[in-house]
Amino acid sequence: MARVRMRDVAEHAGVSVRTVSNVVSGYPHVSPDTRAKVQRSLDELGYRMDYLARGLRSGRTGFIALAVPYLAEPYFAELAQAVIRAAGRRGITVLVEATAGDSEVERRILDGGLTNVADGVLLSALTVPAADVGARKPDFPLVMLGEHSVGDQFPRVGIDNVAAARTAVGHLVEQGCRRIVALGQNGSENGRQRTEGYRQAMSAARVRRVNWLVVPVEDWTREQGFAAVRELLEGDGPLPDAVFAFNDALAVGALRALDASGVRVPEDVAVAGIDDIQEAAYTHPPLTSIAPDLDVIAERALALLEEQSGTSAGPGEPGAPVAAAAQEATPFRLVVRASSRWRSAGR
Amino acid sequence: MARVRMRDVAEHAGVSVRTVSNVVSGYPHVSPDTRAKVQRSLDELGYRMDYLARGLRSGRTGFIALAVPYLAEPYFAELAQAVIRAAGRRGITVLVEATAGDSEVERRILDGGLTNVADGVLLSALTVPAADVGARKPDFPLVMLGEHSVGDQFPRVGIDNVAAARTAVGHLVEQGCRRIVALGQNGSENGRQRTEGYRQAMSAARVRRVNWLVVPVEDWTREQGFAAVRELLEGDGPLPDAVFAFNDALAVGALRALDASGVRVPEDVAVAGIDDIQEAAYTHPPLTSIAPDLDVIAERALALLEEQSGTSAGPGEPGAPVAAAAQEATPFRLVVRASSRWRSAGR
DNA sequence: ATCGGGCCTTGCATCGATGCAAACGAACAC
DNA sequence: GTGTTCGTTTGCATCGATGCAAGGCCCGAT
Numbered sequence A, B: 001m002a003r004v005r006m007r008d009v010a011e012h013a014g015v016s017v018r019t020v021s022n023v024v025s026g027y028p029h030v031s032p033d034t035r036a037k038v039q040r041s042l043d044e045l046g047y048r049m050d051y052l053a054r055g056l057r058s059g060r061t062g063f064i065a066l067a068v069p070y071l072a073e074p075y076f077a078e079l080a081q082a083v084i085r086a087a088g089r090r091g092i093t094v095l096v097e098a099t100a101g102d103s104e105v106e107r108r109i110l111d112g113g114l115t116n117v118a119d120g121v122l123l124s125a126l127t128v129p130a131a132d133v134g135a136r137k138p139d140f141p142l143v144m145l146g147e148h149s150v151g152d153q154f155p156r157v158g159i160d161n162v163a164a165a166r167t168a169v170g171h172l173v174e175q176g177c178r179r180i181v182a183l184g185q186n187g188s189e190n191g192r193q194r195t196e197g198y199r200q201a202m203s204a205a206r207v208r209r210v211n212w213l214v215v216p217v218e219d220w221t222r223e224q225g226f227a228a229v230r231e232l233l234e235g236d237g238p239l240p241d242a243v244f245a246f247n248d249a250l251a252v253g254a255l256r257a258l259d260a261s262g263v264r265v266p267e268d269v270a271v272a273g274i275d276d277i278q279e280a281a282y283t284h285p286p287l288t289s290i291a292p293d294l295d296v297i298a299e300r301a302l303a304l305l306e307e308q309s310g311t312s313a314g315p316g317e318p319g320a321p322v323a324a325a326a327q328e329a330t331p332f333r334l335v336v337r338a339s340s341r342w343r344s345a346g347r
Numbered sequence C: 001a002t003c004g005g006g007c008c009t010t011g012c013a014t015c016g017a018t019g020c021a022a023a024c025g026a027a028c029a030c
Numbered sequence D: 001g002t003g004t005t006c007g008t009t010t011g012c013a014t015c016g017a018t019g020c021a022a023g024g025c026c027c028g029a030t
Helices: A006-013 A017-024 A032-045 A051-058 A074-089 A103-110 A161-174 A189-204 A222-234 A248-260 A278-282 A294-313 B006-013 B017-024 B032-045 B051-058 B074-089 B103-110 B161-174 B189-204 B222-234 B248-260 B278-282 B294-313
Strands: A063-068 A093-098 A120-123 A142-145 A156-158 A180-185 A213-216 A242-245 A270-274 A288-292 A327-329 A332-335 B063-068 B093-098 B120-123 B142-145 B156-159 B180-185 B213-216 B242-245 B270-274 B288-292 B327-330 B332-335
Touching: A006 A017, A006 A032, A017 A032, A051 B051, A063 A074, A063 A103, A074 A093, A074 A248, A074 A278, A074 A294, A074 B074, A074 B093, A093 B074, A093 B093, A103 A120, A120 A294, A142 A294, A156 A294, A161 A180, A161 A189, A161 A242, A161 A270, A161 A288, A161 A332, A180 A189, A180 A222, A180 A248, A213 A222, A222 A248, A222 B278, A242 A248, A248 A270, A248 A278, A248 B278, A278 B222, A278 B248, B006 B017, B006 B032, B017 B032, B063 B074, B063 B103, B074 B093, B074 B248, B074 B278, B074 B294, B103 B120, B120 B294, B142 B294, B156 B161, B156 B288, B156 B294, B161 B180, B161 B189, B161 B242, B161 B270, B161 B288, B161 B332, B180 B189, B180 B222, B180 B248, B213 B222, B222 B248, B242 B248, B248 B270, B248 B278, B294 B327
Parallel strands: A063 A093, A063 A120, A120 A142, A142 A156, A156 A327, A180 A213, A180 A242, A242 A270, A270 A288, B063 B093, B063 B120, B120 B142, B142 B156, B156 B327, B180 B213, B180 B242, B242 B270, B270 B288
Antiparallel strands: A288 A332, B288 B332
């Protein structure tokens, strides 16, 4: 009834515990006879490894932790799915933590709060805790997802946010839009970068300053996108002819607000977002978006974790000054859908 | 540099390891002096518990596993979020597994594949493995989410699917709809139940059989909802006046297909779904749905897990025949939005 | 002064698996 | 026949924390 241990298997097979361990872990020098005998007992008793015990002894748990702000946000859910899939291919189990964007929680994670249970940590932070923590390197494998971490302290994987925003806005410009709203500015590093991309694209297109409009929000949610656009529509300024939302959730909220006010998309206002969440293909009208390659992000992130555990496993490393952590920019595509298709001849 | 252990703290504070353990775990009989001293060493050295080691000794890991088919499906993502939140309140960490709806994987989980790392398992299965596995009770805490498990073998938490479907369809009938399509029949138990609810509501409303229409799909995804409705519209049968989708993802797909074909919602066809995912409030038009209370589901599920570990911890239990496992029906609400609002006088 | 009891503190064994290195036996060479 | 080597198997200590129960100590009661 109770758990089957190696010892039970050993007794059943008439060998030592160590031999069972050797069979289980694929140690080569085991005679075919013994191996077969042990294997039979293994199957017969239904042995299952206790990963905790192994982890205790060997120092590796086979888990990695993934911390995202809100699992219910589509982008993070899809990211988590990609990470779980990639980890599964490597025989790794993923432990998902939701930080709720609480910088206190994020700090605790950077501080190593999950170290003891996970071989490595993937952190997708909203509010990268600033210098005070960023100053010292963690003593465990850590990879940041999606954000530039302050000061290149941590390796990071994600799209180039500036380029992504520039691409999206560039596309809107090409469609003939000029008075383009940037929706999503908030305190985050990510927000700053996407705003910068917007600036670059607007400058490059020589759009007059009077047409620039950066609308701040608190969170990148449908709700906030809706509220911000509704407020914009109720204001007395001239209507924009495009909305560039910093993520698709905001864009979805924007679409809803526009729809509710009878503004036509894309005829009156074009809309584009970032993330290309699955939902984007089903909005009204379907949403143009920037699609990061989540599988690549997940794969690279895990590879970077492995690299790190490789090095940090050898603490005897001579004190070579650690180079700035890798900052990998993964590919993205512009997916054009109806929400931004060319609407009229020029402006 | 290396990990700080209790032993290190003990030496630093000049007490025994056991005393440190006592302080950490909040054992009451520790003198204030000692406690303070130990606490100081704890802080100074930055001690962090090794949960693996504790788990090994105490038999409890502080983890539970949550297995869902696809984390990227909004409903499951929102469910996972609720579970993580509820677990967090109890100091429990959640390990998320994605089964991809693979019944082989689900079976392995029922078989105890996660037992060694988790104190309990929450399984949201698509294809409940049938009798062969369902026959024997697992020897670890397990709670099924959202499905009736075959034969009451496992405790289960979720809404009453029959009632939920009946409520949704009843609402459509009240709005004046008669020719109502049930969208989502597939092999799953869940699908059967929602179909049954549809049947009951149609019968109760004395809708003539000619108006009944059950459309099968493979998965409950936006894509399948879109494809099925598109096919329906292209067919030569008379148009339905309502679509009852077995979940919101299907409904979203249906809305897109209707929109693409120029069919007006709700004027021409009303639509309702189940799950009330966040996206539902932002579709075009906003989607009427059945809203399960995810927080209640999560709370009850965790409570049931705890109950089970309570009993199964005492294996000395005299052989009282185990009663049929608890089948808890959690509350749900009908959330009426524009997609189903009354469109015309009567049928 | 002595004893009993409560409060703190401690040592030791232990959870299940693996690292390490010794022990064992057989095969081979000289 | 003896020594060496290689392949296989084993015993023991160990990872870090907790269960258990004993050991000290102090205080009040008799």
